[in-house]
Amino acid sequence: MAAQVRKERERADREKLIVATARELAEQQGWDAVTTRRLAERIQYSQPVLYSHFRGKREIIGAVALEGATEMAAALRAAANAATNATTNTTRDATTNTAGDSATGGPRGRVLALARAYLDFAERYPAVYDAMFQLDGGLTFAAEETPEPLRDGFTALLETLEDVAGPDVRPGLFTEIFWASLHGLATLSRAGRLPPQDAEDRIELLVDRLSAF
Amino acid sequence: MAAQVRKERERADREKLIVATARELAEQQGWDAVTTRRLAERIQYSQPVLYSHFRGKREIIGAVALEGATEMAAALRAAANAATNATTNTTRDATTNTAGDSATGGPRGRVLALARAYLDFAERYPAVYDAMFQLDGGLTFAAEETPEPLRDGFTALLETLEDVAGPDVRPGLFTEIFWASLHGLATLSRAGRLPPQDAEDRIELLVDRLSAF
DNA sequence: CAGAAATTCTAGCACCGCTAGACATTCGAG
DNA sequence: CTCGAATGTCTAGCGGTGCTAGAATTTCTG
Incomplete structure (x- = not known):
């Protein structure tokens, strides 16, 4: 058969x-x-x-969301990894890298790279991002039966962020607020509710304030 | 006539x-x-x-959004004001207020009250909040022709936050990331994407990390 | 009071998500 | 190989959506 x-x-x-x-x-x-x-x-x-x-359009959206979550997790890990293995940027004057620009393998560089990767994904694949976090794909979050790809996306964030959560702060809790902040930036930016020209400044300010390097 | x-x-x-x-x-x-x-x-x-x-359903949503923005601005100002005039809470043991709980008139108390008021509004009037920030009401943001109520809502945030933006940080930029973070918390919470029981912890952690008291 | 102007309603368009039941195809037993 | 059953797919249609043309009504004005 x-x-x-x-x-x-x-x-x-x-x-x-x-x-x-x-x-x-x-x-x-x-x-x-x-x-x-x-x-x-x-x-x-x-x-x-x-x-x-599929039982309906919702489930189709949900399927796209799961696919996207897998890709996003990979993209976040790749960015964090690349930042870890990066040393001083040769194309840039090293003396300007005083406070630890993203072109260093330190924690700040990793977190910055992670944040940029997240926002970049949201901007590059807005429809997928919407399926994941904006539309109703019938998916369960923050619970036992949360699908693996979604959990893994959160884990990908956590892997980098646990190093900068700071003492006496649960890494999971820190990841939640970091994620929420990125999500807010992503959605408000794309809806044209934040001035586009300051995008990079916002990322750095957010990362520097939230993180306990 | x-x-x-x-x-x-x-x-x-x-x-x-x-x-x-x-x-x-x-x-x-x-x-x-x-x-x-x-x-x-x-x-x-x-x-x-x-x-x-109205030209269509969009404009009706937009009208609800403007109404909501006015109310939200008032709610934020009221909360910040109440926190400013608050001293140690008499119903609570003053010795537990070590790190400056919201029941102090200091900057931390004001910012905490502001954040709580924002999230409270989003939770209490989800439909209005959606009209303002989630749905397409045909409104323009972050531009010249941004309607007054929306601009005023942003200003209400800024009035309290400019005191904790820190040196060398544009208050407007700081307000943007603060707002985005609150927006992220509000939307992810309501969509069931963050564990509800840690809501208060998240607010405090976020406020304490972002603010330069 | 009659005609013009403004207002409101009826009826309908093209589209939506979804599904019952007709039709076609494939399969397995004799 | 044949024929009935099972499986798969399609046609057609339901009740709903936002929106609008043109008929019907009401109100104003000379």
């Missing part, structure tokens, strides 16, 4: 296609443009096929 | 009724339940009447 496993694989492929197409459509034209009709048309199937994979 | 001014007043009244009804409906059943049909029915007029006052 190899035919059986082939069908299962094709079905899994189609599911991935749905999620990828939804994400693509959302990135191109926003989530409002992701309608079940358009989505069905793009994958060359009729609407009910979508409902054989 | 006193009839003319009477009609204008009646028209203004009806506009206020629309906004108040939209807000009420949103608070009771969420913004999804605020449809033009339901709204029209509640105010005892047909749908097109709504469109003689």
Whole structure:
């Protein structure tokens, strides 16, 4: 019965296609443009096929969110890692790096890199970010049954931030406020509610104030 | 022609009724339940009447947002003011107020009270808060043509925060990151993405880290 | 009081998420 | 190979959305 496993694989492929197409459509034209009709048309199937994979549009958003969470966790770890292994930047005058710019492998550089990576992700993939934190994807947070990718995203933040939480401060609690602050910056910036030109200043001020290097 | 001014007043009244009804409906059943049909029915007029006052649903949301901004600014100022005039709390043991709890008239107490008032407003009037910062009300921020109530809300924050921005930090910039952090806490908390029991700890940690008392 | 002007309503458009039931396809037993 | 059952997919449609053209009504004005 190899035919059986082939069908299962094709079905899994189609599911991935749905999620990828939804994400693509959302990135191109926003989530409002992701309608079940358009989505069905793009994958060359009729609407009910979508409902054989997902219980509704919410679940499709949720699937995009989980995919995004995995990517974000990887991006955050990569940034923190790159900052750890970075020494003085050769293209820049080392004497200007007095207070420990991001081009140092110290804690400040790591945290700055982490914050930038987070905000960069939110700005680069706004639709995915919305699916994760802005829209209702039917996902559970801060609980037992929180899906692994979401938990892992939080952990990726925590891995870098636990070093700067400071004494007598639970790393988890510190990560929560750090995350919330980044989330606030990300959403307010993208909605045009904060002056764009000061973005970099805000990141540095926030990181320097929150962190106990 | 006193009839003319009477009609204008009646028209203004009806506009206020629309906004108040939209807000009420949103608070009771969420913004999804605020449809033009339901709204029209509640105010005892047909749908097109709504469109003689507002260009669309967006503008109605925007009107609720402006109303909310005015209220929020007042609430923030009231909280900051009350904290300024507060001395040691008589109902509480003064010796436990070692590190300067909110029941002192000092900067920390003022900022804590401000932060609590902000988050309290967001929690108490989630629909209004959404109209202001989460939904698209067609409003312009961080620009010349930003409506007065919104600017004033920011100013209300700034009035208290400029004292703790610290030297060499633009008060406006500091207010931006403080606001963003509060906004992040407010939205993530309400979406169930942060453990509710640590809410108070988060506020104190955030305030203590951000502020330069 | 009649006609003009302003106001309000009815009815409908194109679209939404979602689904019942018709239709087509694939499978397995004889 | 055949034929009934099971599986898969589609067509068509439901009740809802924001919004608007044009008819109907009310109010104002000469």
